[in-house]
Amino acid sequence: MLILQRTMMEEQTQKKEWFDEWFNTIYYHILYKNRSYEEAGKFLDKLIHYFEMPKDAKILDLACGKGRHSIYLNNRGFDVTGVDLSEQNIAFARQKANDSLHFHIHDMREVFQPATFDYVFNLFTSFGYFDSKEENLDVIRATCESLKPGGKLLIDFLNPYVVINQLVSEEDKTIDNIHFKITREHTKDDYIVKNIEVDDHGQHFEYMEKVKAIRRTDFLNYFDQIGLKLLDIFGDYQLNPYINDQSERLIFVIQKPA
Structure with missing residues (x-):
């Protein structure tokens, strides 16, 4: 029985995905x-203006982290729900919850409150x-x-062309007397991987970040498949046009059919 329990625990550990572990750490x-909270606020202000968002708009902050964007949007008067897979992130964010600001643990691969936002x-x-x-x-x-039918989705992603071309392979940082050694690589299977030694x-401790280098054409194919x-x-937080070999970001605005 003890051997069986250990085997089950080992299988659960092996199945644990990198973001389950890394995003739940203090590091x-x-x-x-x-x-930059100031940069984040300016970006959200631009989005509010761009979308001409009415005050009764309901917003879902998908993968909200500790809720900084959700809290800012709520302070601007909107009804906001933040969801994240990290229990620690949601526990922290819920300290700021109110009647029009809610936080939930949620896996973004699954549907959350259909036709609501x-x-x-x-x-x-x-x-x-x-x-x-x-x-x-x-x-x-x-x-x-x-x-909701006619609702809009914004995806703010890295620009893989620029990130890969400007990849810094090694970096050392000391923050709060904690040393971080960071190494980065672009793998053969087209992931941008950051290994973090603490x-x-x-x-x-050792952790990892792993993001697929999804190109613009890949995203467009996803959107087309779903209709x-x-x-x-856009190519940056000032909402300038996207230029594939120059832009800092790859930001999509997509609409669900009415």
Whole structure:
């Protein structure tokens, strides 16, 4: 019986995906704690203006992390729901919850509250984590199901052309007296992989980030398969046009059929 229990535990550990582990650690938030809240706010302000969002709009923040975008949008007066796979992220975000700001643990590959939202925002490269095209399609299909007819989805992704061409292979950072050694590579199977070694006062941990280098044409194929309408492609947070070998970001605006 003991051997069987150990085998089951080992199988569960092996099945655990990298984002289940990394996003639930304190080190993820320490490493990225200097992300620009000011830049995020300016981007969201531009989106509110671009979409001409009415005050009664319902917004889903897909893969919301600790909820910084959800909280900002709610402060602007919108009804917002943030979902994320990380229990720790949601526990933290729920400290800011109110009658028009809600947070839930959720796997983006599954449908969340069908036909409920006017807008879904998937921000800061919270896509491409999975091992198959089918799972990427599952995310977009499930997200589409969460939208009301005519609702709009925004996907904010990295620009793989620029990231791969400018990839920094090694980097060392010390934050709050914790040392991070980061190595990056573009793999043969077209993933951008970041390996993170953490030295926390003598304790050593290793984590990984892995994002598929999904190109513009791949995304367009996904949208076409699901029957979504492409409205715009932007290349940065100022909503300038996308240029494949220059733009910082790859940002899509898609609409669900009415």
